[in-house]
Amino acid sequence: MSYDVAIIGSGVVGLFIAYELAHYRVRVLVIDKEVEPGFGVSKGHAGVIHVVQPPFNSLRSKLAVEGNRLYDGIARRLHVKVRRLSALLVAKNPGQLIALPAVWLILNHVYGKQGFRVRVLGPRGLRRVEPNVSGLGAVEVDGYGVINSFELISQLYNFCRLNGIDFALSTEVRDAKVLGDEVVLVTSRGEYRAKYVVNSAGLYSTDIARLFGDEYRLEFGKGAMLVFWGEQVRNIVAPLQLIPNPKTKGGAIIPTVFGTTIWGPSLSMGDRGDRSVNEDDVNVLREKFGRLLRNKDFTPIKAYAGVRPIPEGDDFIITYSGSSRHVIHLIGIESPGLTSAPAIARRVVEMLREAGAMLTPKDGVKEVDPMVMTRDIIKDGGLISGDQGEVVCPCMGVTRADIREAIRRGARTLDGVIFRTGLGMGICQGMCLGRAIKVISEELGVDPRELTKSGGGSWLVTQ
Numbered sequence: 001m002s003y004d005v006a007i008i009g010s011g012v013v014g015l016f017i018a019y020e021l022a023h024y025r026v027r028v029l030v031i032d033k034e035v036e037p038g039f040g041v042s043k044g045h046a047g048v049i050h051v052v053q054p055p056f057n058s059l060r061s062k063l064a065v066e067g068n069r070l071y072d073g074i075a076r077r078l079h080v081k082v083r084r085l086s087a088l089l090v091a092k093n094p095g096q097l098i099a100l101p102a103v104w105l106i107l108n109h110v111y112g113k114q115g116f117r118v119r120v121l122g123p124r125g126l127r128r129v130e131p132n133v134s135g136l137g138a139v140e141v142d143g144y145g146v147i148n149s150f151e152l153i154s155q156l157y158n159f160c161r162l163n164g165i166d167f168a169l170s171t172e173v174r175d176a177k178v179l180g181d182e183v184v185l186v187t188s189r190g191e192y193r194a195k196y197v198v199n200s201a202g203l204y205s206t207d208i209a210r211l212f213g214d215e216y217r218l219e220f221g222k223g224a225m226l227v228f229w230g231e232q233v234r235n236i237v238a239p240l241q242l243i244p245n246p247k248t249k250g251g252a253i254i255p256t257v258f259g260t261t262i263w264g265p266s267l268s269m270g271d272r273g274d275r276s277v278n279e280d281d282v283n284v285l286r287e288k289f290g291r292l293l294r295n296k297d298f299t300p301i302k303a304y305a306g307v308r309p310i311p312e313g314d315d316f317i318i319t320y321s322g323s324s325r326h327v328i329h330l331i332g333i334e335s336p337g338l339t340s341a342p343a344i345a346r347r348v349v350e351m352l353r354e355a356g357a358m359l360t361p362k363d364g365v366k367e368v369d370p371m372v373m374t375r376d377i378i379k380d381g382g383l384i385s386g387d388q389g390e391v392v393c394p395c396m397g398v399t400r401a402d403i404r405e406a407i408r409r410g411a412r413t414l415d416g417v418i419f420r421t422g423l424g425m426g427i428c429q430g431m432c433l434g435r436a437i438k439v440i441s442e443e444l445g446v447d448p449r450e451l452t453k454s455g456g457g458s459w460l461v462t463q
Contacts, residue, residue, distance in 0.1 A: 003029045003166070005352065006185060006194035008173055008208055010037035012149065013333055014200035015156040016345035022163040024359040029192060030165060031185070033172040033204075035455030036416045038153035041202040041337070043415075044275065044306020046225060046254050046262045048236065049145035050336040051087065056110045060316045064336040065114060066343035068143060074342055078155040079370030080148060081257045087144045087236040090126070090135035090292055096240045097136045103240065104139050116143040133237055134294050144236050148257045149338060150419035151371070158409050159368040168192070170455065173201075176211040178324045196357055198348055199329045203272045203309050209329050212321045216331045219310045220272040223251075223265025224281035227302040229427045232261040237292055250335070253289050258425060261298065263289045265306065277303040301429050308334035316340070318347060325355040371409060371420065374399045392436050395426020403436070404443050414440060415454040437461060 005021060007014045010032040021028045034040060049071055053061040075082040091097040100120050108118040121129060121138045129140065161167065168189060175186035176197070183197045199208045206216045238252035254262040266284045282303060290296060311317055311332025321327035328351055330344065337344075353359050374388045375397035387401040398421045406420035414433075417423055417440055424430035437460055441448040448461040 001029070001192055003027045003192065003194040004357065005029070005196045005198065006031060006183070006192055007198045007200055008032075008185075009040070009200035009202055009205070010034070010157070010167065010169070011040050011042040011200065011202050012038065012153055012156070012338055013202075013330060013341045013344055014198070015153060015160065016341040017198055017200060017348050018160045018165045019156050020345045020349050021359075022160050022165055023362055023365055025362045026357070026359060028160075028165045029168060029194065030160070031168045031171050031173060031187065031192070033170065033188075035170050035412055035452075036410065037157045037167075037169070038150070038419070039415070039454055040204075041306065041308060041334075042149065042153060044223070044304065045149065045335070045338060046264065047147050047149040047256060047338070048252075048254060048336075049082070049147055050339045051111060051116050051141055051143045052107060053336050053339075058315045059318070060336060060340060063316065063340035063343040063347070065111075066346075067336075067340040068145070070342040071145065071147070071339075075147070075152075078152065078159060078368060080152045080155050082145050082147045083255075083257055084143070084145045085235045085255070086129075087141045087238065087252070088121070088126070088130060088133070088138040089141075089238055089240040090133060090138045091240050092135055092291065094136070096242065099240070099242055100137055100139055107139060107141060111141065111143075116141060118142075130233055130235060130237060132232055132294050133292055135292065139240070140235075146236075146255060146257055147338075154371065154409055154420050155368055159366075161410075162366045162368055163362075173208060173211070176208070178212065178321075178326065181326065183324070183326055195326060196352055196355065197327045198352075199327065199331075200333070202333065203307060205309065205329065205331050205333075209321070209331065212323045212327050214321050214323070214329060216317065216329070217312050218332060219269055220274075221308045221310050221334070222268050222270050222274055222305050223308060224268075224277045224285065224303065224305045225262050225264030225266075226282065226285050226300055227304070228261045228263070228298040229301050230261065230298055231255050231259060232293060232295075232298055239288065239292060251285075251288065253292060258422065260301070260425075270307075272307055272309075275305045275307060277305050281305070299427065301427055308337075310334055316344075318344065318351075320351070320355070328352070328355075371405060373397070373402050373421065392439050393421075393423045393426065393432040395428050395432075396422040396424070398423040398432075400439055400443070403439055407440070407443050412444070413452050413454050413458075414460060
């Protein structure tokens with residue numbers, strides 16, 4: 001089959017590129033080896049929309065600010081929850097307290113003139129803003145946010161499908177050839193041809209680049225995170241680090257849109273397939289973030305890890321292939337990749353246009369409906385009926401009707417349902433899963449032994 005643009009990778013960046021292209025009269029294909037969109041790098045982060053991103057002259061710093069400014073409009077259009085808040089860099093000792101004015105001066109120079117308020121808080125100001133935070137003072141930066149990134153991915157995916165974007169999931173790209181003004185992609189499900197190819201393959205972006213004769217190197221950084229039931233803080237809170245800790249990649253105490261709190265991430269270098277969390281990972285997080293809180297009496301409910309592709313030079317690489325301007329590589333799109341994704345997508349569209357792609361605006365772009373959960377209907381005082389009354393996950397209020405809607409919107413695995421509904425994400429962390437597996441299997445029309453957690457061999461029930 002032939003397309004104008006083929007995008008390799010259906011993480012948040014690949015989906016945002018497809019979202020932008022859905023506004024033009026072009027045929028677009030998104031290819032991913034995973035069974036559902038967002039099952040790669042996008043699956044394992046904290047959902048933070050950043051402001052501060054050193055080094056301040058880097059491409060990723062520039063794109064983070066551009067992307068941050070786009071999110072409110074995109075979230076309204078896609079009906080995705082975004083909560084705006086501040087980030088506090090907390091001084092814990094006299095040396096850090098003395099450094100606060102210098103930190104303010106630098107951040108205000110870089111971000112204040114771009115419209116983000118930066119101010120210094122003394123001990124009483126810090127206590128007023130964050131009663132549960134222990135510190136001598138802080139620098140506060142406005143303009144941060146937290147987002148339901150799973151909902152974002154689902155809504156992007158459904159917007160794209162609604163507007164004619166094709167998806168080839170569970171499809172691995174195995175070879176590629178540039179033939180003049182056309183690119184041939186050889187996949188596990190046959191050949192696809194496209195005039196332009198965008199390599200947004202995340203952890204596998206260097207493998208795809210190599211198919212076109214382009215060599216890049218990545219390291220893989222595992223970021224472990226702890227999730228607690230309940231909100232410990234009102235804003236994002238991080239210790240002021242005058243000397244960076246090599247075992248962390250920033251990281252913070254982060255309130256989420258789910259009413260939980262995340263500590264992390266840590267950072268350890270390893271294999272791109274390693275998402276394990278061990279005792280050392282947990283101890284690093286407890287040591288760094290536990291001392292910031294007055295009340296630590298919160299229940300930990302989950303530990304998880306994501307893996308990020310860290311490029312040489314520690315900055316995003318967004319460039320044409322050396323073999324053809326019909327191929328664009330996105331290499332090392334790590335944090336703040338979620339924040340930068342809308343801006344990256346617009347940059348890629350401009351690169352396609354500069355490479356000769358005919359991008360004519362399309363009339364009649366369709367808008368995606370919000371995913372309304374049963375708990376939302378009840379909260380708004382509405383009436384429920386039928387399967388909306390069959391509760392599957394009591395902690396999160398997920399019903400059979402919610403599961404059916406998640407499947408209608410593309411969920412094919414247990415994780416796909418979890419990400420769209422919040423099933424099993426409550427304080428009990430999944431005591432409902434036996435019942436959920438039965439209901440999901442019934443709604444998909446498959447035997448429970450055929451249902452997987454996240455595709456491949458991640459079977460949930462054996463004979």
